[in-house]
Amino acid sequence: MKTIEVKTGRSYNIYIEHGIIAEAGKYVREVSKAVRAVIVSDSNVAPIYAGTVEKSLKENGFETSVFIFEAGEERKRLATIEKMYEHFFEHNITRTDIIVALGGGVTGDMAGFAAASYLRGINFVQIPTTLLSQVDSSVGGKTGVDLPTGKNLVGAFWQPSVVLIDPDTLDTLPQKFFNDGLGEVIKYGCIRSSALFSRLENENAADFIDDIIYECVSIKRDVVENDERDTGERAILNFGHTFGHALEKLNHYSVITHGEAVSVGALILTKITEGKGITASGAAGRIKGLLEKYGLPTSTQFSLGEIVSATRGDKKSSGKGINFIFLKDIGECFIHRINNDEINEFFGV
Ligand code: MG
Numbered sequence: 001m002k003t004i005e006v007k008t009g010r011s012y013n014i015y016i017e018h019g020i021i022a023e024a025g026k027y028v029r030e031v032s033k034a035v036r037a038v039i040v041s042d043s044n045v046a047p048i049y050a051g052t053v054e055k056s057l058k059e060n061g062f063e064t065s066v067f068i069f070e071a072g073e074e075r076k077r078l079a080t081i082e083k084m085y086e087h088f089f090e091h092n093i094t095r096t097d098i099i100v101a102l103g104g105g106v107t108g109d110m111a112g113f114a115a116a117s118y119l120r121g122i123n124f125v126q127i128p129t130t131l132l133s134q135v136d137s138s139v140g141g142k143t144g145v146d147l148p149t150g151k152n153l154v155g156a157f158w159q160p161s162v163v164l165i166d167p168d169t170l171d172t173l174p175q176k177f178f179n180d181g182l183g184e185v186i187k188y189g190c191i192r193s194s195a196l197f198s199r200l201e202n203e204n205a206a207d208f209i210d211d212i213i214y215e216c217v218s219i220k221r222d223v224v225e226n227d228e229r230d231t232g233e234r235a236i237l238n239f240g241h242t243f244g245h246a247l248e249k250l251n252h253y254s255v256i257t258h259g260e261a262v263s264v265g266a267l268i269l270t271k272i273t274e275g276k277g278i279t280a281s282g283a284a285g286r287i288k289g290l291l292e293k294y295g296l297p298t299s300t301q302f303s304l305g306e307i308v309s310a311t312r313g314d315k316k317s318s319g320k321g322i323n324f325i326f327l328k329d330i331g332e333c334f335i336h337r338i339n340n341d342e343i344n345e346f347f348g349v
Helices: 020-031 046-059 078-090 105-120 131-137 167-172 175-192 194-202 205-226 233-238 241-250 258-275 283-293 304-310 340-347
Strands: 002-006 012-016 036-042 063-069 098-103 123-128 142-147 150-157 162-165 321-329 332-339
Touching: 002 205, 012 020, 012 205, 020 046, 020 098, 020 123, 020 162, 036 046, 036 078, 036 105, 046 063, 046 098, 063 078, 078 105, 078 142, 098 105, 105 123, 105 131, 105 142, 105 150, 123 131, 131 167, 131 175, 131 205, 150 241, 167 205, 175 194, 175 205, 175 233, 175 258, 175 283, 175 321, 175 332, 194 205, 194 283, 205 233, 233 241, 233 321, 233 332, 241 258, 241 304, 241 321, 258 283, 258 321, 304 340, 321 340, 332 340
Parallel strands: 012 162, 036 063, 036 098, 098 123, 123 162
Antiparallel strands: 002 012, 142 150, 321 332
């Protein structure tokens, strides 16, 4: 078993271990004296894993219930949160009880937000079952929902009590969603680890997935510990995301997955910065090579002008400009702020 300790306002452990799902109750018990535990899961994940987790929680003395919502990003809305609250109320959930998020990013973000807000905050546990949520969204304490006008516009910083990562769950993940997670994995290589990037080039990701999860979570832990509330360094985790979010928006949040959008976003941006001499030459070519190797898109039908104009209103913008993350080279990045009135000129659109 691999353990990563996260020292944020509230510290917690992340455990990475094959088959840990079947022992979830033991680890939840280590961090909680709760009488009741609510498993929050979606219609894809619950039929496969909720029974296993529930059995283990019961064996460790929890009274359990399961809240299941219909799978899909379009359910990541306040309406689903309200149904969760009603479930909590009907099952007599008190402030000392615990919520168990079992599933991908949508599940973790919503269960975390419901936990952060119900009764002004109760504890929760993350059991991420997709690669994207294992390497990214389950760590760092960002929770929330989408509004019709944009993703993740309502939420809270709320750290989990423990995160249980079971790489075996990736065996049931469709290839498209495995690749989706690899988009974020490649991002970690780009911003912080040329060694990870090279390994992704030279080996097959599925063959060293435990190391990948450990490396990505470690990078995220380091960044989040330095900047829990996302006012500085944490921005580097958004490499590829400003254009990525723009592409998701232009595609009306369907067709293209988050990881796919981030991948293309990273490539388009790095081609530009390489052309300007900001990024070492050859970096964009290496990113393109990895995207091709792992079935991720390398182009989009939208023009650079359309993409740049869709970045306006991005959640990552602040004041009168946007903080872009540029690569110096593979494994090294920095924050570069561009004022709104200089964005078009910078990108030549
Ligand atoms: Mg992301």
